[in-house]
Amino acid sequence: MTGLVRVRGLTRRFGAACVLDSLDLDIAPGEIVALLGRSGAGKTTLLRTLAGLDPAPPDAEIVLPHPISMVFQEPRLLPWKSVWRNVALGLSGPDPRGRAEAALHEVGLGQRLDAWPATLSGGEAQRVALARALVRAPRLLLLDEPFAALDALTRMRMHALVGDLWRAHAPTTLMVTHDVDEAVLLADRCVVLEGGRLTTDLRVELASPRRHGHPRFVALRQNLLAALGVDVH
Amino acid sequence: MRIRISFVARRLISPLLILAAWQAASWLGAFSPRVLAPPSAILMAAWKLAASGALLHHLLVSLGRVVAGLGIGLALGSALALVAGLSRLGEDIVDAPMQMLRTLPFLGLVPLFILWFGIGETPKIALVALGSTFPIYLNLFAGIRGVDRRLVEAGQVFGLDRAGLIRHVILPGALPSALVGLRYALGVAWLSLVVAEQINANAGIGFLIADARDFLRTDIIVVGLLVYAMLGLVADALVRALERRALRGRPSLLPMGSA
Structure with a gap:
């Protein structure tokens, strides 16, 4: 193989x-x-x-x-970008917002799209990091x-x-x-x-x-x- | 509500008492208006200056100098900080002379500026520009270098190129420092203006003060000082409002317990 x-x-x-x-x-x-x-x-x-x-x-x-994606030990979200913009960071191709939203729905955070990272719990932030890694279809x-x-x-x-x-x-x-x-x-x-x-x-x-x-x-x-x-x- | 009113009232007691004592001492002849005018005279002078339009005229002239000088300082300081902050070569070339120049007491450059730029508007604006360049440069440079390395790495992994990293990670990360620099620069700009307007000005709040000095009008001098103070307060409030808007969502600005 x-x-x-x-x-x-x-x-x-x-x-x-x-x-x-x-x-x-x-x-x-x-x-x-x-x-x-x-x-x-x-x-x-x-x-x-x-x-x-x-x-x-x-x-x-x-x-x-x-492509390669990564999830770090800490979420490493940009505090100045809303949750969906963090997921869409550096995303190329059509409709980055729609794809980011779909990825966030998948990790169960569809209701926090416009939240600031600082308002998330540790588990939520790490789920955003997971969505950010998966949205690129690595x-x-x-x-x-x-x-x-x-x-x-x-x-x-x-x-x-x-x-x-x-x-x-x-x-x-x-x-x-x-x-x-x-x-x-x-x-x-x-x-x-x-x-x-x-x-x-x-x-x-x-x-x-x-x-x-x-x-x-x-x-x-x-x-x-x-x-x-x-x-x- | 009751607690708040009484708090404000308590804070006002001692300033009002001081004003009353000042007024009373002046009435009783404890010191002459040539040393310090009483509050009532200051209030009258302020009213007359405002009513005649003179205050607004001088205020606008001073404001114009600060805006022009600060604009130049902001552009120059930001450009130099970007060059020094974003490349090692830039740091080697820019940072050394900036660190040397910043130790100069720049207000001591007034005689040179008069020789170079004459006695018109140029030396006044140049002094404000020079004074405000350094705080902008130092804070933005430190802000760029202090950006969280781990966020830069995250940006790299997710495919940001250098321009994307600067735009999405480095500059927003340096923004809080840059705003501290801006506030500091505003303070220095007013200070430079006070000094600059003492030399051969024929308009501006500084001219108003210098002119009043020649006629021993301490009431007008105090009005001028109060105007400077209020301009400083207003400028600070503007930058604070700008900070609140620009730093939305950042942890330090969230009320406690909202997370």
């Missing part, structure tokens, strides 16, 4: 520290990949390099589709711990929303997360970044809807925690 994303030999150094050490990564079209790793393992560096925010080293082979969606800053209840609602959106749009996704449960719940594949390379690559083959108590869910979770160096026994 030809990969939509193909990375070979990606190395990034910050001073003496080698954050990414000749890293290889393949993502198939439509696949949702969760990227796990300890704090400081280089997950965000990898994502930023793919997003074009950090310069790609010339000796690495990086094949990416276009062929690759990068998520940098998008739910980490939300409270537990809001995060559960976001998981359900994201599940629905994935079924509707099926964007190829690379999602950085700290949360092993979140990874097993949402992803088709979980990879662990350790020592600058992807050391663990597990396929999540669970029937939908996935349940936390399912024995295979628990087994996968423990495998991943072990790969992250967390001893659960």
Whole structure:
């Protein structure tokens, strides 16, 4: 199968520290990949390099589709633009307003089109950020711990929303997360970044809807925690 | 409502008492009108100047100088801040001389300005322009450089080119600083005007004051000072209104608890 994303030999150094050490990564079209790793393992560096925010080293082979969208850990909405204008930011093509409105209806914010970002709750703001990423019909969606800053209840609602959106749009996704449960719940594949390379690559083959108590869910979770160096026994 | 009225009344007590004491001291001959005219005389002088149209005439002349000088300062300061703020090369070329020039006490340049521009309108407008350029430049430059890096990155990811980033992210992000600069510039502009109008003016509020000084008319001098003060207040209120309009939706301007 030809990969939509193909990375070979990606190395990034910050001073003496080698954050990414000749890293290889393949993502198939439509696949949702969760990227796990300890704090400081280089997950965000990898994502930023793919997003074009950090310069790609010339000796690495990086094949990416276009367009790419991203949701950051914080919503990063422009406070001086109304919600729908934030979603329509940089949007080319016909009827940006109509497309922005449709995307906001999809994330359940059809009634807040003209609101200012400062008046939104944390969960609402992150839903706007999600709408802003999806409205561009990205062929690759990068998520940098998008739910980490939300409270537990809001995060559960976001998981359900994201599940629905994935079924509707099926964007190829690379999602950085700290949360092993979140990874097993949402992803088709979980990879662990350790020592600058992807050391663990597990396929999540669970029937939908996935349940936390399912024995295979628990087994996968423990495998991943072990790969992250967390001893659960 | 009752609380509010009594609050306003309480705030007015001491200014009214001071005015009454001033008036009484003047009546009792504690100081001569040559030192300081009593409030009643000031009020009379203001009324006469207003009724004869002289006050309006001088006011318009002064206002014209401030508007012209501030306009030039705003254009110059903004242009330089954009050049320095948006490119490293621009910063290297523009910022060093601006930082050196801004340490000059610009009001000390009056003698040079008279030599260069004569004694007409030009040196007066030039002084206002020079004084207001620096606050505009410094604040807009700092505002551009202080724009949230994370918002710029978001703009980049969503396909904004350089022009789009400047228009949608950098300039709106720098706007609060730029407005602080504008308010500061307004203050400096009035100050420059007061100084500029003391030199060889034949119209304007400063001329009114200088002329009154020659005739020991302290009442007219105080009227002139009050007009300056009121112009400053009005200008500040205008910029505040502009801020409220331009910074709609920003967190700092939302009433507490509305989020």
